[in-house]
Amino acid sequence: MNSLTTQHKKVIRHGLRVVDHVLFYTLALLTVAPFVWMILTSFKDMSEIFVYPPKWLPSRLHFENYERAFQAAPFGRYYLNSLFVAFSVTLGQLITCSMAAYAFARMKFPGRDLLFYIFLGTMMIPFHVTMIPSFIILHTLGWIDHYQALIVPGLASAFGTFLLRQFFLTIPKELEEAASLDGAGRFRILWQIIIPLAKPALATLAIFTFMGVFNDFIWALVVINSEEMRTVQLGLAIFRDRHVTEWELLMAGSVTATLPILIVFFSAQKYFIKGIALSGLKE
């Protein structure tokens, strides 16, 4: 009798697992379908992109779309620019945001909360109205059409500071107090205790920042003039104008622009997975 119920339970649990898998794989498939269509479109001939009923597979793989897209502009250079800028901003933000977040999470100083709320508050003003003043400031600094214009304003981030602060708050103070008793300074505590524990949060911030910078269009548009300084997103704009979208080229370009981030995400996942075992525990 007893063994039968265990048997039953096993079957049920097994069944649930199957349902679970079917559910999540279907959901994932639905989520990724537009991207799959984008990849398939990038291999289609112009005439077979829009047919009714919709056709998923290209008649043959038109690799020349990629070749044509890359010949339309110096995309090699654009990629270098985009990668360099995105990499620099990401790196810079990890440093500046973790320092600021640590100060907000752990240090006591007058006006701390007010300053923090001002930080948050600035996120609420849409970029379009601050774009012109920011541009004028960069111009005064003589940075227009230089890498600095794309990198330096991105080195401070209210989002990043807020994100890291929220994570730092969940790390038990006891760990630091122990280190502090051993005579460690604030910097050492941050680098040796907090940062290693906050790897998931840092990895998350890194991927978001990298992606945000890599996909940015409007800021790069206003601060960059010359051909050799352009980024990938500026380059992709040539495939679309008011009346015409060169679908197969735009899709080929967009797929190529998406893959690097996808690879980074896929391989950086382990950092969010081997997580901190502590978050949310603050007595």
Next chain:
Amino acid sequence: MKSKKQSYYQALLFLSPTLIIFITFILIPVGFSFYLSFHKWNMFSSERTFVGVSNYVQMFQEEDFWRVLKNTFIFTVGAVPLNMALSLFVAQGLNRKLAGKKFLRTLFFTPVIISPVAAALIWRWIYDPNQGLLNHALGFFGVDPINWLRDPNWAMTALIIMGVWKTFGINMVLYSAALQGIPKSYLEAAVIDGAGPWTRFWRITFPLLSPTTFFIMVMSLISSFQVFDLVYILTSGGPLGATKVLVFYIYENAFKYFNMGYASAAAYILFGILTVLTLLQVKFLKTTMYEAV
């Protein structure tokens, strides 16, 4: 014990890199746009006329402004809860023993990575009433074709679906990271006490996620109130203005009509609304959740 002054300087040291850049590239422009909201300025000329609060007064009299405000609220009310529920559901699912978790998580994240322009263009095609994938798929279930982007009653729904699709991956990652951090011992203890999965989730997991939930809620609210790119390409505010949202309105006034003063004033209205909403959340969460703030 360190002196107060010393710790003050130390805090300043930690904050200085961020502060310098923050003040130069964020605070000054934000302050400048506040100043502009009391002026008339067409952006081309160096001339700015002081007009007092008339930009604000005019805005409150504009029928269009109230409509975009309403649309923005509808979008937020539709998108934010859906986004949070879906991202938590997926993150929680991926936290269990699923085969190919890493792969699945990447699939769920792809929409976030695709450039907004390409994504919105693809969705325009998916929503196409004749040749679109969605109506084609719904046709198998006997659903009559829906005019997603042309019917004022459906356009906002279409926008919300696409908006959630595009961004829930971000919150999924945040929730995943937080879920990893919940000690197994807590949940195991609950199992021994006889708590079912439902109870375990609501009594243990969810409260422990509160710092993340707070963060996600604040950020989702800000970003859905500022939704722009997707609207611009997917529906361009149409049909009949049904999807014209606040930042679209700000953009239109700034870069179509060159009325930067008015656009800045609208931006500060947005600021006011978001500040109130955020403070309400802080207050609400302080009383209901663990030390989230």
Next chain:
Amino acid sequence: MKISRWVTLLSMSILIMVGSCGNSENEAPQSDVVTITFWHSFVSSTVPALEKLIDRFHAEHPGIRIKAQYIPTGDALIQKLITSVQSNTAPDISWVHADYLGDLVEAKAIYKMDRFIQGPQGLSEEELRDIYPALLTYASWQDTLYSMPMEATNMALLYNKQLFREAGLDPEQPPKTWEEMYDYAKKLSTDLDGDGRFDRVGMFIPIFAAAGPMSGWMTWQWLPYLWQAGGYLVEKDQSKVLFNSDAGVAALTLWKKIFEELNLSTFTTDYDIAFSSGFVGMSMDGPWALPRFNKIFSHLDWAFAPLPAGPEKQATVAGGEYLTVFKQSAHPDEAWTFIKWIIQPQIQAFWAMESGYLPMRKSAQDYPEFKQYLEENRNFKIFVESMDHAQAQRKIDFYPLQINQYLAEAIEAATLGEQDPRTILDKAAEKSNKLLAKARSSAKQRASE
């Protein structure tokens, strides 16, 4: 995530950054060559033609180098112009949409064309008369010429000959009147699968979101119908708009009738794609689309025809891209040299054949090479011939974009909504007239100061 690795990477990044900045400054131009920066938004398929054009200019003018910079179209170009004027880094020459001229003039950012036309390398009266007058209207603001058209465009009727045949219509006789167009539009519409909806539509009516970037494109295509019915956009003295006249109502009613009876609200807005799949009988488009259509419609039997005549007359809308010279330019005269060179008739003929745009001068058609090209490219010829009845909208000097938006909202509301065209147009006219009155009173105020 070793910190030491981070530090190495950061310092490397800084080195690269500093290095690259140094490089761009070292690039000093040769002392005797003047560089002219030229901002444009030609699509990638036109860029090779532009490169040929510029190469030819360089060959004839070794002392001037044209640095053509592509700026993404529409809003992006205007955002770049605003920021560049603000920071004193404007290009020498830029494309400017006619509706933005007023703002640039008021900001004292661009030169009057008179400065060059009256100058040593000027243009004669005869040469100016050779330019299509419609284009010069667009290129002016408050009756003063501030820009020069680089080429011309207009609209014609695109139709699928195969579908004409299937519907029992003569493919060599495209519609010549509104009645015929309406009639054919209905005959060409077919419900292939019997679900009560047209799978094939006889005509595509371009209705887009009025608030969006396509709204100007929509009103631009509607204007010919207003003119064909004998109407005008605005009173000559700009005291009030006239699009709510009987002619305006007739034009909008025609669009509404076709739109509703063909049930176009359930039809795609990407008409070229639907056309390519054989689902569209007729539509409208401009000459710039030809190179692309030749490629994507190669499997179809299609042609262009002049827009049908309305109750009053035959008309199409003229347009083009307008070149302005910025006052911040260090070499305005060399910039003009380039503009003047482009608008020569033989260069216009060359540019038209390379790019698919139309010449902005009548006499370009006199070149034998061009004549032969027209014979070989019938569709292109339709556009060139349509220039004879191409009209410019009367200029609205103040608030042109707002008024255009009100009109666009009216067109969208009449076709997608329930109300009748007259009520909607009247409402839009009332709003527009308020703006025109406001512009007048502020002009008076400025005059009295």
